[in-house]
Amino acid sequence: MSLLFPGTSHSSLAESIAKRYKFTLGKCEIKKFSCGETYVKILEHVRGTECFIVQTITKSANDDLMETYLLADALRRHDAERITAIIPHFGYARQDRRASLGEPISAQLVAKLLVASGVTNIITFDLHSDQIEGFFTTPVDNLHCYQLFADYFQKKQLPDPVIVVPDTGAAKLADRLTRVFASPMAILHKTRPAHHKVSHTHLVGDVKNKTVILFDDMIDTGGSICSAKNEVIALGARKDVYVAATHAVFSGQAYGRLESADFAEIVVTDTIPLAEKLPNITVLSVVELLYKIL
Known part of the structure; x- marks a missing residue:
């Protein structure tokens, strides 16, 4: 028998996983x-x-991580055979390098703390960069969601679609999608003059008279994706x-920005x-x- 212990950040997803894969929901007490x-x-x-x-x-990243560390430590101290942490969105993933002098590599520290707390396996989705897997000394399964998006958009039969990524960092992930979706790709070059401030300078590819699907691994404040929409429309894409x-x-002003941007549709995962x-x-x-793993 396998026991699945839900943290407080996404209990509905934990229940769905337990039901689908016939796990027993483990009882635990979590409080502040x-x-x-x-x-x-x-x-x-x-x-x-x-x-x-x-x-x-989630947006309560530090509390979510501390719960995970404590759950793993408690399970380890009570002699669980194996402890697998399913972390659908891996927080601190964008801090995977020192972008300037004086900064830590936060993603690596989070990985070390998970292992130190007793986690023996990690399952996650679309890590911000593949190099994060190397921060762990335990097995990591980084599952990709591009097939979900390809299947969904293929059913919509959009006219003359093109996948556009709002920065070069997302190009590798988007390339997997374009191979399955059989559509061309274009790349916007993005600079960040400061945190949560975005400037797009030029586009590599063609969007004129095409239906653009802006694709990225995450939407945080919505600044990049809304800026990208304005850019592709200015370059002749369909509205x-x-x-x-x-x-x-969806932190900060994300909901307001996305609502004002009036996208045809915003497709995300749970x-x-x-x-x-x-x-x-x-x-x-x-x-x-999760089928192939669980």
């Missing part, structure tokens, strides 16, 4: 003390049992611009629960992608 510290207690006998933790990283992104972080649901947002489930 008045001082802000997190308390975790496992309420199951786990000795010799394969255990899973489901905890995505019905679509968006596809794996992780709907790696992160949505705080709001705009009429033009479609959510695809990643549960079936």
Whole structure:
């Protein structure tokens, strides 16, 4: 028997995974003390049992990670046979290098803390960069969602579609999508003069009179994706611009920006629960992608 312990960040996804793969939902207590510290207690006998933790990283990234560390540590101390952390959205993934002097490599530190807490396997979706797998000393399964998006958009039969990525960092991921979706790709060159500030300078590819699908691994504040829409329309693309992104972080002014941008449709996955649901947002489930692993 396998036990699946849900963190508090995405209980509905944990329940869906447990139901689909016939896992037993493990009982645990998770609460906050008045001082802000997190308390975790496992309420199951786990000795010799394969255990899973489901905890995505939301806008409460530090609390979500601390819950994960404490759940893993509690399971390890009670002699669980194996502890697999299913982290649909891996937080701190954009901090995978030192972009300037004085910065840490936060993604590597998060990886080390997960291993130190007792996690023996990691399952995640569309890491911001593949190099993050190398930060772990345990097996990592980085599942890709491009097939979900390809299947969805193929059914829509859009006229003359083109996949456009808002920066070169997403090009490798988009290339996988274009191979399956059988459409051309264009790349916008992006610069960041400061955090959460975006400037697009030029486009490599052709979008004139085409239906653009803007594709990225995540949407955070919405600045990049909304700027990209304005750019492709200025270059002659059709006005019905679509968006596809794996992780709907949607922080800060994201909802307001996305609503004002008036995209034809915004297609995301359920790696992160949505705080709001705009009429033009479609959510695809990643549960079936776990089939080959679970």
